Amino acid sequence: MTEHARRMIYTCFALADLPEYRDVPLRQWAHMLGYRGHFSTKSRHYSIRLGDLRRARADYRAEQARLLLGLPEPTPDKTFILAEWTYAGSGHRNGEAFWAEVARDRIATARRIARQRSD
Known part of the structure; x- marks a missing residue:
């Protein structure tokens, strides 16, 4: 199991003790976070x-x-073949720019971590 999976499982256990997360089965499913196989x-x-x-x-x-x-x-x-193409517009709408930036940051972080591990 990777260190990252261990941290996620620990976080699930820690959150499960908080009152606002008592109804969420975090402990019950935390063991699945480190599973690298297919669910089926x-x-x-x-x-x-x-x-x-x-x-x-x-x-x-x-x-x-x-x-x-x-x-x-x-x-x-x-x-x-049934197709009808219409111009939908360009650019981000309704908060899409925020999520695009989040995705870009995650990719940049993952690449930085990969470079650090390979050094």
Whole structure:
């Protein structure tokens, strides 16, 4: 387990003692912070895989959209392309500049830490 994961788990335990966080199951899930695996299996030996679920969901949503738009049944030899492009504007809106700056700072910090560790 990395030092960063240890600090996050410790923080969860410390926050769990505060009255305003008593209803949040921080201690119950703190052990997942250091887990580097995937929350679910990707094995082909289990009854259903995430890819199968995603495909079924995408097919269902596509059929819903087709019916809503009144499109004909899809055929294997035809491809329908429906697109309408409009200019959405440029620049940041509604606080997006703040979050862009936060992301930039995090990336810069991560790169600085990586450089320090490699030295």
